[in-house]
Amino acid sequence: MDSKQNNDEAVLIPKNKSKGKAVVDASPAPAAVGTTKATLVRRVGWKKGVAIVDFVLRLGAAAAAFAAAAAVGQAEEVLPFFTQFLQFHAQYNDLPTLAFFVIANAAVGGYLVLSLPFSITCIVRPHKVGPRLLLIILDSVMTALIISAAASAGAIMYLAHNGSVDANWIAICQQYTNFCQQITGAVVASFVAAVFLITMVAVSAFALKRTTTTTTH
Amino acid sequence: MDSKQNNDEAVLIPKNKSKGKAVVDASPAPAAVGTTKATLVRRVGWKKGVAIVDFVLRLGAAAAAFAAAAAVGQAEEVLPFFTQFLQFHAQYNDLPTLAFFVIANAAVGGYLVLSLPFSITCIVRPHKVGPRLLLIILDSVMTALIISAAASAGAIMYLAHNGSVDANWIAICQQYTNFCQQITGAVVASFVAAVFLITMVAVSAFALKRTTTTTTH
Numbered sequence: 544m545d546s547k548q549n550n551d552e553a554v555l556i557p558k559n560k561s562k563g564k565a566v567v568d569a570s571p572a573p574a575a576v577g578t579t580k581a582t583l584v585r586r587v588g589w590k591k592g593v594a595i596v597d598f599v600l601r602l603g604a605a606a607a608a609f610a611a612a613a614a615v616g617q618a619e620e621v622l623p624f625f626t627q628f629l630q631f632h633a634q635y636n637d638l639p640t641l642a643f644f645v646i647a648n649a650a651v652g653g654y655l656v657l658s659l660p661f662s663i664t665c666i667v668r669p670h671k672v673g674p675r676l677l678l679i680i681l682d683s684v685m686t687a688l689i690i691s692a693a694a695s696a697g698a699i700m701y702l703a704h705n706g707s708v709d710a711n712w713i714a715i716c717q718q719y720t721n722f723c724q725q726i727t728g729a730v731v732a733s734f735v736a737a738v739f740l741i742t743m744v745a746v747s748a749f750a751l752k753r754t755t756t757t758t759t760h
Numbered sequence: 761m762d763s764k765q766n767n768d769e770a771v772l773i774p775k776n777k778s779k780g781k782a783v784v785d786a787s788p789a790p791a792a793v794g795t796t797k798a799t800l801v802r803r804v805g806w807k808k809g810v811a812i813v814d815f816v817l818r819l820g821a822a823a824a825a826f827a828a829a830a831a832v833g834q835a836e837e838v839l840p841f842f843t844q845f846l847q848f849h850a851q852y853n854d855l856p857t858l859a860f861f862v863i864a865n866a867a868v869g870g871y872l873v874l875s876l877p878f879s880i881t882c883i884v885r886p887h888k889v890g891p892r893l894l895l896i897i898l899d900s901v902m903t904a905l906i907i908s909a910a911a912s913a914g915a916i917m918y919l920a921h922n923g924s925v926d927a928n929w930i931a932i933c934q935q936y937t938n939f940c941q942q943i944t945g946a947v948v949a950s951f952v953a954a955v956f957l958i959t960m961v962a963v964s965a966f967a968l969k970r971t972t973t974t975t976t977h
Contacts, residue, residue, distance in 0.1 A: 637926035640915045676969045680962050683900065687907050687958060694908035695915030698857045702916070703927070709854035710920070712929045741904055744961075745897050751968045752893045 590669035593750045597678075597743055598662045601655055604739035607732045608652035608689065614729035615696075616645045620722035633719045640699045641726065647692035648733055651685050651740075658682075672751070679747040686740040693733035700727050807886035810967040814895075814960050815879045821956035822872035824949045825906065829865035831946040832858055832913075837939035850936045857916045858943065864909035865950055868902050868957075875899075889968070896964040903957040910950035917944050 620633045635641040658681065661674045668674075703723055706714035716723035837850045852858040875898065878891045920940055923931035933940035 633926070638924060639918065672969055676965055679965050683903070683958055683961050683965075686900070686904065687954065690904050690907050691911035691914075694911040697908075698912035698915045699919070701856065702919070702929075707855060709850070710929075710932050712919075712927075715927050737904065741900055744900050748893060748896050748900075748965070748968070751965070752889055 587669045590750050591666060593746055594662065594665035594669055597746060598659070598666060600739045600743050600746075601659060601662050604736040604743070605652050605655035605659075607736035607739065608648045608655065611693075611729040611732040611736065612645050612648035612652060614725055614732070615641055615648075618722050618725040618729075620719045622718060633715070633722045635726075638699060640695045644692045644696040644729070644733070647688050648729075648736075651689045651736065654681065654685050675747055675750060679744055679751070682740055682744050682747070686737060686744065689733060689740065690737045693730055693737055696726070696733070697730045700730055804886050807967050808883060810963055811879065811882035811886055814963060815876070815883060817956045817960050817963075818872055818876060818879050821953040821960070822869050822876075824953035824956065825865045825869035825872065828910075828946040828949040828953065829862050829869060831942055831949070832865075833862045835939050835942040835946075837936045839935060850932070850939045852943075855916060857912050861909045861913040861946070861950070864905050865946075865953075868906045868909075868953065871898070871902050892964055892967060896961055896968070899957055899961050899964070903954060903961065906950060906957065907954045910947055910954055913943070913950070914947045917947055 615635045618633075618635055622632070635645060658678060661678055664671065664674045665678070700716075700723065702712060702714075703719075704714060704716045704727075706712050832852045835850075835852055839849070852862060875895060878895055881888065881891045882895070917933075917940065919929060919931075920936075921931060921933045921944075923929050
């Protein structure tokens with residue numbers, strides 16, 4: 544590792560020297576500082592815009608996650624009849640996957656609301672890197688949580704709608720139509736929240752990159 | 761937006777001025793450049809280390825994803841008997857979710873192999889931001905894909921192991937034990953690949969942040 548670092552130094556320093564050579568005669572320091580300052584101001588404005596987009600997406604994702612949790616949590620259907628094979632009462636906690644879906648969506652919604660102050664910090668102080676980095680990492684983890692919830696509930700709802708002839712699983716949605724519609728809607732809302740979260744991660748990564756570009760100027 | 765930019769300018773420029781004040785008498789420019797150069801060299805070494813970790817994680821994740829796809833793709837069990845309700849032959853394409861699992865894992869494995877050159881670029885040129893940013897964004901998307909595949913297959917395998925009394929779905933794993941074991945192992949491998957991918961995103965975000973810190977010095 545040390546020898547590699549030395550190699551870098553050998554590559555890096557001549558580069559800096561050759562860059563400096565062109566400007567050195569015309570008082571390099573003030574010129575460089577002036578350019579950087581102007582670029583920085585423009586970048587700060589750009590990053591404030593990114594932070595506002597992040598805030599709006601965050602609100603939308605929180606609303607979608609809470610709506611999904613609430614829709615599944617209160618979904619319930621009692622059939623006016625019952626047959627030999629089917630129960631006559633469907634509720635979200637009949638299937639453990641749906642219980643996980645409710646908990647995960649409520650957790651992600653709660654996280655998104657709690658993260659709003661950090662997002663506001665990014666708007667007020669666009670040049671701060673700490674909050675943005677915290678958000679990008681926590682957002683990635685929460686994206687993973689909500690996608691796993693949405694995908695597993697989606698797989699179960701696919702089975703509920705279509706059944707499986709090979710596994711001899713019946714399509715329960717032929718009876719519980721309202722229940723299934725409500726949960727399918729919630730799965731879609733959860734995927735919308737996931738797309739918002741991924742967009743937030745990508746946008747924050749770009750904002751981190753724009754800061755980085757400033758260094759090379 | 762413009763008025764906000766002006767506010768930033770108003771805040772930013774005095775800051776820079778007050779920073780400069782302390783050093784201005786002692787020829788500020790060369791001192792500042794010297795510090796930045798030394799810091800940069802240390803940072804470049806650190807980032808080369810991060811890029812190597814990223815490369816190793818990428819190899820591990822690719823191996824896990826391909827293993828998962830292959831394990832499910834070739835999982836097959838023929839029972840020596842059959843009953844009134846059960847088929848006597850189980851294969852991955854009996855359930856659409858498992859077919860999705862195979863495709864998604866193969867796609868993510870393929871992406872990870874194709875992204876190795878970019879990861880090597882990050883090792884050779886640790887100060888380049890472009891490849892790192894490309895990787896962080898594509899990694900996020902691929903993480904979403906593999907997690908949705910693993911979670912949906914996990915939900916189906918939970919059902920296959922435990923069944924659901926309320927939905928009247930039988931636990932098919934009581935018959936197809938080997939088939940279920942193989943697929944459950946593949947789901948675990950897929951989640952391992954997902955954890956590697958999330959770690960890669962977090963580590964790359966930190967590497968982007970380290971570049972950023974250089975700006976503020």
